[in-house]
Amino acid sequence: MSAALALVARDVRLALRTPAETLTILAFFVIAATLFAFGIGPEPQALARVATGIVWVVALLACLISLDRLFQAEADDGSLDQLVLAPAPLELLVLAKCLAQWLTTALPLVVVSPLVATMLQLSPHGYATLLASLLLGTPSLTLFGAVGAALAVGARKGGALLALIVLPLYVPVLIFAVAAVEASIAGLSPRPHLFLLAGLAVFALTLAPFAASAALRQASE
Amino acid sequence: MSAALALVARDVRLALRTPAETLTILAFFVIAATLFAFGIGPEPQALARVATGIVWVVALLACLISLDRLFQAEADDGSLDQLVLAPAPLELLVLAKCLAQWLTTALPLVVVSPLVATMLQLSPHGYATLLASLLLGTPSLTLFGAVGAALAVGARKGGALLALIVLPLYVPVLIFAVAAVEASIAGLSPRPHLFLLAGLAVFALTLAPFAASAALRQASE
């Protein structure tokens, strides 16, 4: 247990030492959303129609980009061997890395999401649900992403391969999250969708550490 | 000159030896477009309204992801030192790498773009202009992207930093390209916008090699 906590502390400290990395992910989030505003044109109605989808897809891509080197960096500098050889179960250490990753990238995304939502003219009725959906959905993104990142360790084309592996796993999260936000904009209850999101998170939490650990053990062969 | 040609030949050969890399970029293009369709919802009209923007933004993100390791891979295995120390001007070698990169990733993207356009219900009147805008716009994306990739060499969170540097440079390309396609869907002439795109490409062609070379020289310190 204390090994896992030490790993969380180390990763958070690494992120704090180079805040540029977290800031870069945030900037990507804001800039990519801006790009869409440009791509779609200035009419507020047209934007508002698709705002939920865009906020969520962009958040998802930002998560994806941040996952790129989650385990590859550990493999490159030899730390992965030390993690695999640590007495603590690898599943626990993977969870610790995911937690640190979520704290240092996904959580900041959630915090700035209202800003992006405003830029994209999202209906104010959707804000609370947007935040809730991000809080419930991003853990799944991080956990599924960790599986992909573990599978891609040592592969020749990191970034795009990771995207290819992970994006199909992200689709259900995206669908339920957007449905939740759209429901509350339409004046309906977002609860069933949010419950599904939470269910997905629990599912990811139980499955992902095992899949990722299995992948990492192979990677260190 | 022959050094540059040899570099183009080497990079194209590397891409052909591992076709999985090109295919992965293409798959990302298709999958990310699909994600947007999910995010925005299934009604064909809503999709068609924003199709141009999405095709272009996704093509842009695919370009961006493919640029991730353009120079980083060279730096990691020590080839960058050899390129910087080659007698030929580094600017020429950078151009050669951009050309190879464009041939092996952007060109295939252009080829499959009609498929993605169909999926997103783009109006058929826009197809020809979409192709033209991609052909004229992607060289700028590759060249500006090369500047970002060169700046990001040595930075630890390569991918995201690259995105941050490059995205603002991509905005004008995106605006003119989308304007061109929308113009021809609306029955207007896309020519002025396409000329602007071509102008941007010429601008990128004259500026980017110098900026990227300067960044690479710094990186190899």
Add this chain to the structure above:
Amino acid sequence: MESTPTAGLEGRALACRRGGRTVFRALDLAAAPGDLLVLRGANGTGKSSLLRLLAGLLAPSDGRLAWDGEAVDEDPAAHRRRVAYVGHNDALKPTLTLAEHMRFHAALRAVPGDACAAALDAFGLGALAGVPARFLSQGQRRRAALARLVAAPAALWLLDEPTNGLDAASVEALARAVARHRASGGIVVAATHLEFAGASARTLTLGAA
């Protein structure tokens, strides 16, 4: 063969496949407490592969690896607790200081962090404890990786070309650490191309067949 369980590490008829090719097979080895086993052999004969196999990072494609007579794969967690592995890479994060690295490593291996400062001193890194790893030269990085061995004691040290890039003083520091470890009943297995100081070292030459 004898039927009394051997103390320490014992491999019987080990085989290793990598990249679809058999790197070695029918390899026997034994190392009792206090032993230093030096792996030798030309490039590509499988020294690094054998070390990863002994660490449990790589599964042998055949044969049996035992510790104190008990098969290692029956309790992998126990084996992980007794192994300390130093590979080609030094496992250093550019922005963390040496002291932070040492403390993290101790926590990871679930030992108290008391020995960290002394471990850095043993390799002449005491003055650099507060320096982020990115400022270190190749040899200094290697020493930091070796200092971990001293900071978090483990019964079995597996060292892959530990002297790579070390200057003469550091090679001696390593020899001292190895001697102290052996004197307290530890086992060391090291792969190297160079001479590796060590009283009564046993040599296993790979690819000699």
Add this chain to the structure above:
Amino acid sequence: MESTPTAGLEGRALACRRGGRTVFRALDLAAAPGDLLVLRGANGTGKSSLLRLLAGLLAPSDGRLAWDGEAVDEDPAAHRRRVAYVGHNDALKPTLTLAEHMRFHAALRAVPGDACAAALDAFGLGALAGVPARFLSQGQRRRAALARLVAAPAALWLLDEPTNGLDAASVEALARAVARHRASGGIVVAATHLEFAGASARTLTLGAA
């Protein structure tokens, strides 16, 4: 100081700053055609930094680097033409064969590719010419990097721990190549912790102050 321009490489009062710290300063060195200059010194004294500085990859923070009496930074392109640098990494692409690497390197250095096959032979790699680099062992990769020196002649060889991972036969092949290069008026500067064979080698020890 003398005012006649010295033939070959000459550094005066060179200083190098890295990571906000001065690695060395007031360093003088000279190497005339035919010279072998061996850089020695403890870890972190700046051998690798000096080699990158001599290559022109790193700008000296102070001092003057000259070739045949002319400042190197006045015509960087000319300096690039005369430098061949072998760093820590071998600059090999996993999917390209050795022959392809050699031919590309010759084209990059703007020399005819005639000497490529002979260069591979010189390092015992002839039989491996058609093999993709990913199949090579660490030592073979290192030899491939060294074979480039022979394939594309340059006046000034800069070698950073060239014998890392080489077996005895290859160390000899390297010594032969160095001797031939020196006999034809070339200059070699090499950093190494080990003994490096070479008649009348001059040694520059860093960090001795």
Add this chain to the structure above:
Amino acid sequence: MNWHRYASPANFKRLSDRLLPWAAGGAALFLAAGVWSGLVVSPADYQQGETVRIMYVHVPAAWMSMFVYANMAVAAAAALVWRHPLAEVAGRAIAPVGAAFTFLCLVTGSLWGKPMWGTWWVWDARLTSVLILFFVYLAYMALNAAFDEPERGARASAVLALVGAINLPVIKFSVDWWNTLHQPASVTRLDAPAIDPSMLAPLLAMAIGFTLFFVAVAFVRIRAELVERRLEALRHARVAGEAAAERT
């Protein structure tokens, strides 16, 4: 079947030698019969007209897309648990076949959708989940090919195949769970099939033909992969031998 008995490459070769002609011949026979009865014998639909004949390709292709994936997932589990090389090879060999069937399902469905729903593509749950299946196939193949050592690719992609297997029930039951444009199950229902026998016969013939075709192609591809692996190993050994010879 006792997997381990046939799992050695030599045994597999013997088995496939014996079965391959039957599978290939059967595939040709059933496909011919299916095409003939589907195009000539069976009637046009009273609602859909002649376009209903697309069904005889579309539906078996859809079934195969899932069936092949299920096979791949089983092979993946075997590869991970027993580390059997044949299971690794099998997964790599059949993935492109499954992807091709999935693609065929998507294309025929799309061709059918134009006359029936007035559009090539809608974002309906079933269509979407099949598209995701196609992407998972692509990801599997990309991951499999992304490593320098084939073993590593095989095992990484096996993990992915197992994780992606969640998609199969989603495809199967999407029409029941969500209200969609797409047809609910009419053949593969737990009670009696709700389809006319004159259409059922060609459909089943095509389905059996597709399955036998898959078996035959799988045999051929697995054997080719095995030969490829041997060649690679031989080349590797020769390289090592020459390197050793060169040194002396």
